[in-house]
Amino acid sequence: MMSMVCNRCVSRTAGLYRRAVIAIKAGKGRAIHGSPVRNTIMPAWVIDKYGSNDVLRFNENVLFPIIHYPNEVIIQVHAASVNPIDVNMRNGYGSASLNMTRDPLHVKTAGSEFPLILGRDVSGIVMECGLAVQYFKPGDQVWAAVPPWKQGTFAEFVVASANEVSLKPKSLSHTEAASLPYVTLTAWAALVNSCGLKKETCPGKRVLIFGASGGVGTAATQLLKAWGAHVTVVCSGEAQTLMNDLGADDIIDYTTGRLQDQLKTRDLFDVVLDNVGGTSEELALQYLKPWSGASYCTLVTPFLYNTDRLGIADGMMRSGITLGSKVVKHLCKGIHYRWGFFTPSGPALDEIGEIVDAGKMRPVVEKVFPFSDVPQAFEKIEAGHARGKTVIEVINPR
Numbered sequence: 001m002m003s004m005v006c007n008r009c010v011s012r013t014a015g016l017y018r019r020a021v022i023a024i025k026a027g028k029g030r031a032i033h034g035s036p037v038r039n040t041i042m043p044a045w046v047i048d049k050y051g052s053n054d055v056l057r058f059n060e061n062v063l064f065p066i067i068h069y070p071n072e073v074i075i076q077v078h079a080a081s082v083n084p085i086d087v088n089m090r091n092g093y094g095s096a097s098l099n100m101t102r103d104p105l106h107v108k109t110a111g112s113e114f115p116l117i118l119g120r121d122v123s124g125i126v127m128e129c130g131l132a133v134q135y136f137k138p139g140d141q142v143w144a145a146v147p148p149w150k151q152g153t154f155a156e157f158v159v160a161s162a163n164e165v166s167l168k169p170k171s172l173s174h175t176e177a178a179s180l181p182y183v184t185l186t187a188w189a190a191l192v193n194s195c196g197l198k199k200e201t202c203p204g205k206r207v208l209i210f211g212a213s214g215g216v217g218t219a220a221t222q223l224l225k226a227w228g229a230h231v232t233v234v235c236s237g238e239a240q241t242l243m244n245d246l247g248a249d250d251i252i253d254y255t256t257g258r259l260q261d262q263l264k265t266r267d268l269f270d271v272v273l274d275n276v277g278g279t280s281e282e283l284a285l286q287y288l289k290p291w292s293g294a295s296y297c298t299l300v301t302p303f304l305y306n307t308d309r310l311g312i313a314d315g316m317m318r319s320g321i322t323l324g325s326k327v328v329k330h331l332c333k334g335i336h337y338r339w340g341f342f343t344p345s346g347p348a349l350d351e352i353g354e355i356v357d358a359g360k361m362r363p364v365v366e367k368v369f370p371f372s373d374v375p376q377a378f379e380k381i382e383a384g385h386a387r388g389k390t391v392i393e394v395i396n397p398r
């Protein structure tokens, strides 16, 4: 892999930085023309250890990201968004398996993942492209969700693989666009990859969504409605107006009356997307059409928890045994049981962008915070009861 890293792939800014350092070290008085050394650093929110909100630290001197592979792009972050995964990662959740997947060239310095930049969503402008990048050029307005094993987007610049990036929908501002990639790609991974739903197969399908009023749920509801499915959502009564606006066909308020009594009065479902987990899993599995290819997919899995607690090998084995036994148990009852995981994908974002520009999906931005208030945005996510997404404006658009 290292042989693919040639000097020309390294970013121009990094090149200037190197030249500046060499000249300074040599003690030569020769003037360095071009960007001054300070242009090789950028502001970012970092953590230097795991913990509660006070580990978030604003650092103006984070090293500018570098293109290490020919298929990478540097994006100037205009807006990012906060997801529950950011709060969980701040707490150290998933660190065992994420550290194993981290690319030492990008994240680990001196054997440590710190300083770690959180943030998965970005909407911004391509600043620089690796030599193999054909689909993008500097100046393109793009959106992406950067996977959790890479440095994140609560920074002025981020590096992403071109295959994780897509041209931003023209109809959205950066602030709006940043609210969609991570949650919509997660919904896509669950609905399309795990449950086999797509535009052609959705009409006539009955889908039930638990936890519909949050980031993933609002994205999933809209995707399914754009594809013609019948969507029943489970949310608190206070989110009913929002879910009506997003096109939900049937709304079940889990805060009034017994949920099972309400579900009993409905026809059985073809697909359940579970964004809540816990008791909703057992409940949901009773309301699927047996022996008709029906699927249950949960996003709340013990995979990362197991690897954190038991280590990689034992944790993966424990997860495999748990998943395997559930798959077999429910297959015997004619139901497909699945775990869903966020999957980065530029091509999927291309399709999502078309749906957005066609007016069939809209961002649900609950609150916008300035870049200086990232800790407050984390507090908001940690308090729960999300209605759509919380966005960070890294560059003030006004």
Ligand SMILES: NC(=O)c1ccc[n+]([C@@H]2O[C@H](COP(=O)([O-])OP(=O)(O)OC[C@H]3O[C@@H](n4cnc5c(N)ncnc54)[C@H](OP(=O)(O)O)[C@@H]3O)[C@@H](O)[C@H]2O)c1
Pocket: 083, 084, 085, 183, 186, 210, 211, 212, 213, 214, 215, 216, 217, 234, 235, 236, 254, 275, 276, 298, 299, 300, 301, 340, 341, 342, 384, 385, 386, 387, 388
């Ligand atoms: N596996 C993966 O790769 C992956 C990727 C993304 C997200 N996730 C997980 O998926 C879950 C959802 O993510 P998100 O980004 O959508 O979270 P979110 O934005 O925080 O939304 C969660 C929503 O669920 C609602 N809710 C809570 N308890 C509920 C219940 N018992 N019944 C119905 N609704 C309930 C909340 O509102 P109220 O409390 O007001 O009802 C909130 O609107 C999180 O646990 C997240 O960690 C997993």
